[in-house]
Amino acid sequence: MRTRAERAGEPETTVGTRERIVRTASRLMQRQGYDGTGIKQISQEAAATLGSVYHFFPGGKQELAVEAIRHGDREFAELLTGMLASAEDPAEAIEAAAHTLAGQLRQSDWVDGCPVTATALGTAARAPDIQRAAAEAFARWRGLVEAKLRAAGFAEGDAGDLAHTVISALEGAELAAQVSRDETPLRLAGAHLAQLIRAVRNTSS
Amino acid sequence: MRTRAERAGEPETTVGTRERIVRTASRLMQRQGYDGTGIKQISQEAAATLGSVYHFFPGGKQELAVEAIRHGDREFAELLTGMLASAEDPAEAIEAAAHTLAGQLRQSDWVDGCPVTATALGTAARAPDIQRAAAEAFARWRGLVEAKLRAAGFAEGDAGDLAHTVISALEGAELAAQVSRDETPLRLAGAHLAQLIRAVRNTSS
DNA sequence: ACGACTCTAGAACGAACGCTCTATTCGGTA
DNA sequence: TACCGAATAGAGCGTTCGTTCTAGAGTCGT
Secondary structure, three states: OHOOOOOOOOOOOOOOOOHHHHHHHHHHHHHHHHOOOOOHHHHHHHOOOOHHHHHHHOHHHHHHHHHHHHHHHHHHHHHHHHHHOOOOOHHHHHHHHHHHHHHHHHHOOOOOOOOHHHOOOOOOOOOOHHHHHHHHHHHHHHHHHHHHHHHHOOOOHHHHHHHHHHHHHHHHHHHHHHHOOOOOOHHHHHHHHHHHHHHHHHOOO | OOHHHHHHOOOOOOOOOOHHHHHHHHHHHHOOOOOOOHHHHHHHHHOOOHHHHHHHHHHHHHHHHHHHHHHHHHHHHHHHHHOOOOOOOOHHHHHHHHHHHHHHHHHOOOOOOOHHHHHHHHOOOOOOOOOHHHHHHHHHHHHHHHHHHHHHHOOOHHHHHHHHHHHHHHHHHHHHHHHHHHOOOHHHHHHHHHHHHHHHHHHHH
């Protein structure tokens, strides 16, 4: 069922309670992790009540966390799609993506890292649902990079392998940058990934 | 003051209470994160009492977390030193390191990832001490890789830059492998890092 | 006008949290 | 032997946790 605001087709200025809860949960868990984020904090910052939270997510905190990860997944996938489209050459596009990520991370005062890592880490053993949602997110992002490489003429195997390393390296570099409060890891990862992509292109031609 | 067992020079079979607490805290926080790990759980699994924990760590949970990260730092530095010494060629050594990490991760049923990431993530904004200890760990590991590259003849700038990316990529690949419960990210990261190192060596010669 | 239903609202529950406190045991030194 | 500080031991503090519960407000078809 949709709320009045949604039915009226109002713009994003007013958003449904459920969506507000998911967005808030995603942002808070991204910053504080699963255990560091309380349901009450989520409901307060989302301007919702506990009743609403448990109405929309009868599965409780775990169900909410899964939805939060899926939200972060979609969010980053859109961002990545845009960044990959910024240049025809995949090496250039990925280096640009690294710089964009570095800028956003610095702008948030090194607080907003990967939207799924903090939530997934530490819950993997306890909550298979959360771990699975995080794995799906990684796989989706990898698929976007792979498609970009395939479109640029890379062979199927090379594209898949490179996509794995691109996502891993970006993820790790964002982590290192966040912990060190320094964008150098992301800058260097971007440059090295571009160099690696070009090296693989040359060896396979 | 040291305990009787330590003074007597007994082997690792008996270890002091303080060390036992630190090791347990490091292992638990590695798996469950900072907020997911309780002081009481640590004291129980370390076969110590709450009184002992607060006797050795009057700064409470935060002080204990800093010591836990430092412990993980030293532990991984030793592991990395050994892996880097396994081959003269740094490219081979790092690829071997990735494989070793993959094996250990799989062996722990994808539970024991990086010993500092889970603890540092989510506490960065709240606890500067913890964030600083994690940053120091990353810097130390990077220094080890840089020294290996320098010893193999890489120029200072190239070695430092590559070391950044090696640590970032290994970190991210371990994360991806843990979340996906699949060692492919670590295997590919090792192969690609070796390829990247060789490419840099050739361009600078 | 009216039941049916969705959603909002927040008090209250037991459990667990980090931490403080006092009491007790123990080994080394005077 | 007497003593002292290190270390152990755990009851209990106030707070917060995730969750449940009942009550009310808003909106629809009929």
